[in-house]
């Protein structure tokens with residue numbers, strides 16, 4: 001199966017267009033005010049108007065309140081919620097929308113137990129454990145991912161055009177998610193890097209017989 005691609009942290013019209021044009025399956029908006037990629041729901045709604053049917057619009061939240069998430073859902077046509085903080089399973093499932101749960105991978109974290117706790121997630125997103133909650137461009141040790149982890153895996157954390165092929169061959173995720181690795185600066189996407197990233201994913205898919 002082809003590896004799905006999400007380009008996250010979009011803040012500009014031209015970057016949304018570049019992600020769609022390159023062939024991304026999903027675009028992400030960051031609703032976490034401390035992030036340099038933060039957009040308000042109103043701004044995300046403007047940007048999301050450019051997204052054609054069958055490309056998903058994902059909203060990323062870090063320990064937002066239920067009211068903030070409900071307000072974003074009412075303003076932006078979000079297909080998927082991405083919970084990247086310390087949200088509980090009950091909280092994640094309370095919005096009646098498909099959702100992803102991020103796990104910040106580190107030695108000692110029982111990923112099987114984590115995945116089982118969030119078993120009704122649409123996918124488990126694996127990111128590096130670093131200071132802050134994510135989006136820092138850090139790769140984690142992929143050998144910490146146990147074989148046979150249940151559910152759909154979304155691999156993220158420091159991916160870019162030069163390492164995503166290797167990541168796909170080793171981890172075989174259902175999807176990959178990238179922010180820093182396709183940027184010219186925080187929140188500013190480099191369109192050549194976006195295109196190169198998508199091409200690298202498709203090349204890896206072809207090499208392993210996915211498409």
Ligand SMILES: O=C(O)c1ccccc1N[C@@H]1O[C@H](COP(=O)(O)O)[C@@H](O)[C@H]1O
Nearest residue numbers: 008035133134135137156157158179180
């Ligand atoms: O993008 C952000 O600013 C961000 C802030 C808080 C939590 C997560 C964030 N981004 C997500 O982090 C991972 C890894 O990103 P990167 O490619 O290493 O920069 C990815 O899932 C982003 O969506």
